[in-house]
Amino acid sequence: MPRPRKRRTIEYVPADLTYKPVGQPLGELPQVWLSYDELEALRLADLEGLYQAEAAKRLGVSRSTFQRILADAHRKVAQALVDEAALVIGQAETPMQQWRCPACGHAWAVLHGSGEAAAPVCPRCGQTVDET
Numbered sequence: 001m002p003r004p005r006k007r008r009t010i011e012y013v014p015a016d017l018t019y020k021p022v023g024q025p026l027g028e029l030p031q032v033w034l035s036y037d038e039l040e041a042l043r044l045a046d047l048e049g050l051y052q053a054e055a056a057k058r059l060g061v062s063r064s065t066f067q068r069i070l071a072d073a074h075r076k077v078a079q080a081l082v083d084e085a086a087l088v089i090g091q092a093e094t095p096m097q098q099w100r101c102p103a104c105g106h107a108w109a110v111l112h113g114s115g116e117a118a119a120p121v122c123p124r125c126g127q128t129v130d131e132t
Contacts, residue, residue, distance in 0.1 A: 008037045009060045009123050011108040016090030024084070032080040034089045038073035045070050058123055060110075103127040 013036065020026055037059065044055035056066035080087040100107045101122035108123060120129045 020086040030085040
């Protein structure tokens with residue numbers, strides 16, 4: 001039996017999105033699914049320019065797990081571009097818990113694994129928070 005999936009902190013939670021090639025109906029395109037944790041890894045590493053150790057800490061996983069998530073995300077984005085597939089971002093089957101910090105107003109979500117819930121702490125300021 002595999003180990004339960006670790007909880008991951010997602011600071012940027014978009015609505016479910018789909019990017020597709022122009023002029024082709026979505027129903028006729030192959031789809032590549034990018035999960036929220038893969039999008040967060042791309043954001044932390046490529047957009048914010050964080051080193052993997054810091055990005056892994058913010059996501060709430062080990063550095064090697066972060067490296068694997070990031071590699072999967074890069075591969076999926078490249079596959080969608082090269083194969084002219086729709087890139088679908090979202091993971092409706094994974095429950096997410098929304099949080100908002102009372103001190104700084106920062107909002108984020110936590111993807112749930114099957115582990116025990118830890119006391120929520122704001123990833124921006126370190127303040128204990130209430131559920132939204």
